[in-house]
Amino acid sequence: MTLTGRVSTPSGDRGLEPRGGRKAGLSDATVARLPVYLRVLSSLGESGVSTVSSEVLAAAAGVGPAKLRKDLSQLGSYGTRGVGYDVEFLIYQISRALGLTQHYSVVIVGVGNLGEALAGYAGFGTRGFRVVGLVDADHARVGATIAGVEVRHIDDLEVILREQQVSIGVIATPASAAQDVCDRLVRAGVTSVLNFAPVVLSVPEGVDVRKVDLSIELQILAFHEQRKSLVGQAAP
Amino acid sequence: MTLTGRVSTPSGDRGLEPRGGRKAGLSDATVARLPVYLRVLSSLGESGVSTVSSEVLAAAAGVGPAKLRKDLSQLGSYGTRGVGYDVEFLIYQISRALGLTQHYSVVIVGVGNLGEALAGYAGFGTRGFRVVGLVDADHARVGATIAGVEVRHIDDLEVILREQQVSIGVIATPASAAQDVCDRLVRAGVTSVLNFAPVVLSVPEGVDVRKVDLSIELQILAFHEQRKSLVGQAAP
DNA sequence: ATTTGTGAAGGGTTTCACAGCG
DNA sequence: CGCTGTGAAACCCTTCACAAAT
Numbered sequence: 001m002t003l004t005g006r007v008s009t010p011s012g013d014r015g016l017e018p019r020g021g022r023k024a025g026l027s028d029a030t031v032a033r034l035p036v037y038l039r040v041l042s043s044l045g046e047s048g049v050s051t052v053s054s055e056v057l058a059a060a061a062g063v064g065p066a067k068l069r070k071d072l073s074q075l076g077s078y079g080t081r082g083v084g085y086d087v088e089f090l091i092y093q094i095s096r097a098l099g100l101t102q103h104y105s106v107v108i109v110g111v112g113n114l115g116e117a118l119a120g121y122a123g124f125g126t127r128g129f130r131v132v133g134l135v136d137a138d139h140a141r142v143g144a145t146i147a148g149v150e151v152r153h154i155d156d157l158e159v160i161l162r163e164q165q166v167s168i169g170v171i172a173t174p175a176s177a178a179q180d181v182c183d184r185l186v187r188a189g190v191t192s193v194l195n196f197a198p199v200v201l202s203v204p205e206g207v208d209v210r211k212v213d214l215s216i217e218l219q220i221l222a223f224h225e226q227r228k229s230l231v232g233q234a235a236p
Numbered sequence: 237m238t239l240t241g242r243v244s245t246p247s248g249d250r251g252l253e254p255r256g257g258r259k260a261g262l263s264d265a266t267v268a269r270l271p272v273y274l275r276v277l278s279s280l281g282e283s284g285v286s287t288v289s290s291e292v293l294a295a296a297a298g299v300g301p302a303k304l305r306k307d308l309s310q311l312g313s314y315g316t317r318g319v320g321y322d323v324e325f326l327i328y329q330i331s332r333a334l335g336l337t338q339h340y341s342v343v344i345v346g347v348g349n350l351g352e353a354l355a356g357y358a359g360f361g362t363r364g365f366r367v368v369g370l371v372d373a374d375h376a377r378v379g380a381t382i383a384g385v386e387v388r389h390i391d392d393l394e395v396i397l398r399e400q401q402v403s404i405g406v407i408a409t410p411a412s413a414a415q416d417v418c419d420r421l422v423r424a425g426v427t428s429v430l431n432f433a434p435v436v437l438s439v440p441e442g443v444d445v446r447k448v449d450l451s452i453e454l455q456i457l458a459f460h461e462q463r464k465s466l467v468g469q470a471a472p
Numbered sequence: 473a474t475t476t477g478t479g480a481a482g483g484g485t486t487t488c489a490c491a492g493c494g
Numbered sequence: 495c496g497c498t499g500t501g502a503a504a505c506c507c508t509t510c511a512c513a514a515a516t
């Protein structure tokens with residue numbers, strides 16, 4: 001069997017190109033780092049630190065100082081030359097830039113070990129995210145209460161999505177169910193999806209998908225691990 | 237309190253700059269995508285497909301065809317013009333490039349819901365990764381058997397690392413324990429770490445750390461979600 | 473005819489180094 | 495003097511478009 005010419009992928013072929021058009025400043029690379037700065041700043045704030053230099057903040061966040069300053073300068077001029085950045089003020093400004101001053105309702109689909117771990121994750125409650133729904137296809141799991149939320153059957157997914165203005169859907173199902181769940185989320189108006197299932201999801205334009213994939217991470221580590229054993233092998 | 241000038245971060249300040257020097261071809265961006273191609277190819281192979289074009293494979297992987305060809309050309313010339321790529325042969329070549337023809341022993345530290353989910357993850361057994369150790373600080377969890385592996389106490393960590401040539405350590409502990417666990421892994425010779433705890437780990441040069449962080453992903457989604465509501469707001 | 477492999481162009485990100493401000 | 499904010503340079507990655515191969 002040969003597949004060529006016209007596309008007829010097993011898992012569909014909608015929405016190849018992921019990102020929609022940007023509206024204002026903030027490059028993707030910067031957006032991906034702001035949450036890290038935010039976490040470091042919070043921990044500094046709790047330690048009673050009120051001011052940080054780019055050098056110290058960068059070190060704690062694991063980036064170079066120049067990069068950090070470039071990132072922060074995209075938000076505005078919130079530092080003081082000769083002094084550094086005010087911790088509380090920066091926390092506020094980054095939160096605002098990321099949209100964390102709003103609140104987001106999250107539904108988790110699939111309540112296996114992973115779904116349960118996600119539901120119980122403390123970082124959820126903090127910073128404007130609230131788990132308003134847990135659903136599973138397995139009737140045996142329906143009715144249980146996890147982190148204060150009752151598990152409902154996946155048949156109720158659309159009802160839950162409509163009742164609670166859900167903006168983010170988390171997919172923690174087996175791979176085989178993921179695309180179907182995703183389609184249902186999108187059809188009900190969810191435009192942000194966090195996918196833990198090991199499949200490439202197809203979504204229409206305008207929907208953001210982020211993927212977390214254990215085995216991809218492992219394979220990337222394996223690549224570097226292999227490199228380390230191959231010390232100076234190529235001919236000069 | 238003010239932190240400026242000399243660095244004295246709460247969580248240490250070793251290992252700022254992440255990546256070591258590259259040895260041969262294969263850019264970071266390419267390495268991050270090869271596992272995706274591998275997965276798609278495997279699924280195609282199981283469907284009885286023996287040959288694919290870059291167009292079809294790219295569609296299924298969610299990238300553009302030009303990017304896919306550039307990526308694959310870094311491995312060598314393994315396609316046939318006018319025809320496409322042989323699925324089985326490509327699977328082999330990508331596996332080889334990623335170092336998946338070797339076997340890697342993995343230890344998971346922290347057997348809460350997340351650790352348990354990771355241990356039970358099917359993608360682990362496949363493709364050369366084997367969980368050879370599960371450890372936890374909680375005596376109540378020690379002795380249980382998960383996915384065929386007995387949970388041992390974290391005091392035994394160093395013993396396990398030495399007995400079983402462990403190359404990859406997975407940290408699934410609470411944030412407060414992560415840096416300490418990481419230090420112990422590194423001291424015992426582990427050079428690849430996959431971190432699920434929400435902290436920036438400090439490691440000496442030569443050690444690779446990859447981070448999986450739910451709340452960072454959520455915050456990135458929040459940013460894009462916010463953008464969507466702000467339709468045409470800035471003055472022209 | 474079809475599809476790969478790749479120079480060249482284009483865009484984005486990081487790093488440098490210093491001007492500018494407190 | 496110290497540290498931020500930022501043009502300019504360097505680097506990396508993606509996209510285009512076409513020559514080469516079957």
